[in-house]
Amino acid sequence: MVVINHDSGQPYYAQLVAGLKREIVQGILQADDQLPSVREMAKQHLLNPNTVSKAYKQLETQQVIRTVPGKGTYVNAMDxxxxxxxxxxxxxxxxxxxxxxxxxxxxxxxxxxxxxxxxx
Structure with a gap:
């Protein structure tokens, strides 16, 4: 599970992006695994939902994840x-x-x- 260091000088969204990428590279998260909703991820890590949304949008831009409206957010296969x-x-x-x-x-x-x- 991604760990957010609330004492770090690194922005929370950047920590979340790096943590999710690390989990994908390590094989903890696989292609087509569903990620928690923005609200659930925010709740798990004591973050503002806007922070999680920013991280998810950055990961989508990098084509690491994809969001299917009404269904959820999923990990893309890594090339x-x-x-x-x-x-x-x-x-x-x-x-x-x-x-x-x-x-x-x-x-x-x-x-x-x-x-x-x-x-x-």
């Missing part, structure tokens, strides 16, 4: 190539940010090597 392309774009953005901060690709590789095998 590995789409997920890889998304990660590659994020990595390119991270490398650009690192470069602006004076961090080399070699530094990033060193960090990644240290992280390998650690639970994230």
């Amino acid at each position: 590995a190539t789409v997920a890889q392309a998304d990660l590659q774009l994020k990595l390119q953005q991270l490398v650009a940010e690192a470069s602006q901060a004076g961090i080399t690709i070699a530094d990033l590789i060193t960090w990644l090597t240290k992280m390998e095998g650690q639970s994230l």
Whole structure:
């Protein structure tokens, strides 16, 4: 189950988006699984329904989930190539940010090597 850290500086909707994506990648949520309604998810995590709605809309825009009017919200099947392309774009953005901060690709590789095998 997605965990929302109410003490984190990260917005609640972003935590919900990241948590649901993580559950999909880990196989906890499968294609065509139904998600709780906006109100139910808000109740489960002590969030405002507008916050959950914002997270769901972002996930829909990213084609991670789909809403069927009158039926509910469901997980879409993940296309590995789409997920890889998304990660590659994020990595390119991270490398650009690192470069602006004076961090080399070699530094990033060193960090990644240290992280390998650690639970994230």
